[in-house]
Structure formats: C-alpha cells, structure tokens
Amino acid sequence: DVKVTQSSRYLVKRTGEKVFLECVQDMDHENMFWYRQDPGLGLRLIYFSYDVKMKEKGDIPEGYSVSREKKERFSLILESASTNQTSMYLCASSTLQGSGYGYTFGSGTRLTVV
Amino acid sequence: AQSVTQPDIHITVSEGASLELRCNYSYGATPYLFWYVQSPGQGLQLLLKYFSGDTLVQGIKGFEAEFKRSQSSFNLRKPSVHWSDAAEYFCAVDHGNEKLTFGTGTRLTIIP
Numbered sequence: 001d002v003k004v005t006q007s008s009r010y011l012v013k014r015t016g017e018k019v020f021l022e023c024v025q026d027m028d029h030e031n032m033f034w035y036r037q038d039p040g041l042g043l044r045l046i047y048f049s050y051d052v053k054m055k056e057k058g059d060i061p062e063g064y065s066v067s068r069e070k071k072e073r074f075s076l077i078l079e080s081a082s083t084n085q086t087s088m089y090l091c092a093s094s095t096l097q098g099s100g101y102g103y104t105f106g107s108g109t110r111l112t113v114v
Numbered sequence: 115a116q117s118v119t120q121p122d123i124h125i126t127v128s129e130g131a132s133l134e135l136r137c138n139y140s141y142g143a144t145p146y147l148f149w150y151v152q153s154p155g156q157g158l159q160l161l162l163k164y165f166s167g168d169t170l171v172q173g174i175k176g177f178e179a180e181f182k183r184s185q186s187s188f189n190l191r192k193p194s195v196h197w198s199d200a201a202e203y204f205c206a207v208d209h210g211n212e213k214l215t216f217g218t219g220t221r222l223t224i225i226p
Contacts, residue, residue, distance in 0.1 A: 004157075031212055040123070042204060042218040043158075050212070058213070090157060094212060102148070103214055105157040 003027070006091050006106040013113050019078040021109050023091030030095055032074035033103070034058075034066065037088040049074055081113045118207050120217035128225050129197055135190040135220050137205030146208035147188040149179055152219075153201045161203075164188065175199070200224045 007022040025032065031050050035043040035058075045058030047066040055066050063085060067075045074093075078085055091106040119138045127133055139145060146165050150158040162173025169181040179190045188205060205217040 033214075035216075040218060043206075043214075043216040045213060045215075048213060092158075092214075096212065102160055102163055104160075105150075107157040108155075 004091055004093050004104050004106040006089075006109050008109050009107065011109060011111045013078075013081050013111065015082060015113055017078075017081045017113075019081045019111065019113075021076040021078075021089055021091075021111070023074045023076070023106055024072055025074075025093040025104070026072065027093070027095070027104075028071065029093035029104075030071075031093060032068065033092040033094070034064075034074065034076045035090045035092065036060070037090055037108070043090065046076065081111075083113050085111065086113045087111060118205055118215050118217040120203075120205055120220050122220045123218070124221045124223065126223040126225060127195055130194050133190075133192045133195045133199070133222070135203050135205075135222070137188045137190065137217060138186050139188065139205075139207045140186065141207060141209075143210060144183070145210065147179075147181060148206040148208070148214070149173065149177070149188075149190050150204045150206060151175075151201045152204065158204065161190070195222075195224055197224045197226070 004025045013019050033048040034046040037043045044060050049055050049068045065077045089109045092103045094103045117140045148163045149161040152158050161177050162171050164171050164181045172178050177192050202219045202221045204219045206214045
C-alpha cells in the first residue's frame with residue numbers, strides 16, 4: 001500500500017515563526033497535494049504539484065508556499081505563521097498510472113499557532 | 115465553479131439501522147467521484163470511487179454508492195450501521211485535472 005507520511009502529528013508554533021510541514025510518499029506518485037481542514041469548511045486545497053520542481057496554487061494559497069525538490073517529498077511552508085493558520089493540514093498523493101487512480105492521504109498535522 | 119454539497123452536517127442513526135449520506139455535485143462533464151471516511155484525529159481513508167460504467171459501486175466496510183447523473187448525486191449507503199462507523203464522511207469530486215474538491219462533510223453519530 002502507498003504510504004504518505006507527515007513528519008509531525010502535532011505542532012505548536014509562535015506567531016511570526018517560519019514553519020515547515022513535511023510530507024513523504026513511498027510509491028513514486030507524480031502528484032502531491034496540501035489541504036487544510038477546518039470545521040464546517042471541509043478540506044480546501046492550498047497548493048499542489050504534478051512533478052518535481054513544479055507547483056500550482058490551489059484555492060487558498062495566501063500565506064503559504066511549497067517546495068518539491070524530490071519526487072517523494074512535498075513541503076508546505078508558512079513564511080510567517082499567524083493564528084488564522086491554526087488548522088489540520090493534510091498531505092495527499094496520487095497517480096494516473098494503472099487502474100488504481102485515487103488519492104492517498106497522510107494522517108495529518110494539527111498545527112496550533114499561538 | 116465546480117462544487118460539492120453535502121446538505122447534512124450531522125446525522126444520528128441507531129446501530130443496525132440503514133444509512134444514506136447525501137452528496138450533490140456541480141460539474142459539466144461526468145466527474146470522478148469519491149467517498150472518504152475520517153475517524154477522529156486521523157487522515158482520510160477511501161471508501162469507494164466512481165469513474166464510469168456501473169452506476170452502483172461497492173466499497174469497503176459494507177458501503178455502496180449510486181451515481182445518478184440526472185440528479186447530479188452520488189449518495190452513500192449502508193444497510194446496517196455498526197458503532198465503529200461513527201466518523202466524518204466526505205464526498206469529493208475530481209475536476210478532471212487531477213484535483214479533488216471536497217464537500218464540507220457529514221458527521222455520523224451512532225446510538226446504541
């Protein structure tokens with residue numbers, strides 16, 4: 001089975017800090033995604049990437065950036081954390097190859113900005 | 115813009131009763147449709163997906179969903195729920211460019 005691993009389950013950061021959320025997948029998927037999840041809002045797409053060194057803005061990219069230097073790793077960066085970025089962050093990967101098209105999610109990182 | 119609507123924020127059913135969770139989508143072409151389940155504090159697990167063909171799809175844990183083009187719906191069903199089905203359920207649509215749009219979720223509570 002594909003595994004998507006997010007490096008931290010819980011993080012507490014201070015306002016203004018630079019925050020890195022790391023995501024690694026082990027099945028050579030081309031596509032990787034970052035979502036944030038908030039009660040009553042579902043999951044909203046922040047950024048995604050279809051290939052190494054490639055990135056595209058999702059629906060709510062403001063205040064975030066991403067990095068994909070290697071195919072298996074997709075990092076989400078909060079340049080200057082703010083309290084309204086307190087949320088659950090979910091990473092996912094997918095591929096169109098074969099018949100198993102679908103998205104596999106990591107367990108999530110719950111970030112609290114104080 | 116493409117959108118996904120889950121009209122029920124919270125549903126409570128008795129253990130052993132049947133379940134139907136509603137999902138409607140707005141999309142020009144036949145979409146790829148998904149249902150995911152999320153247990154508290156966990157990531158999302160795929161229950162089932164529809165791409166084409168038979169409009170009734172079977173998933174894991176005894177769930178099924180039916181795609182109805184005329185109603186733009188993809189409702190999730192289970193004939194008899196178990197206490198372990200208590201979770202949050204998300205319907206999602208693929209835009210056609212490999213991006214998922216999610217509904218706001220339905221929280222399912224099971225009472226004994």
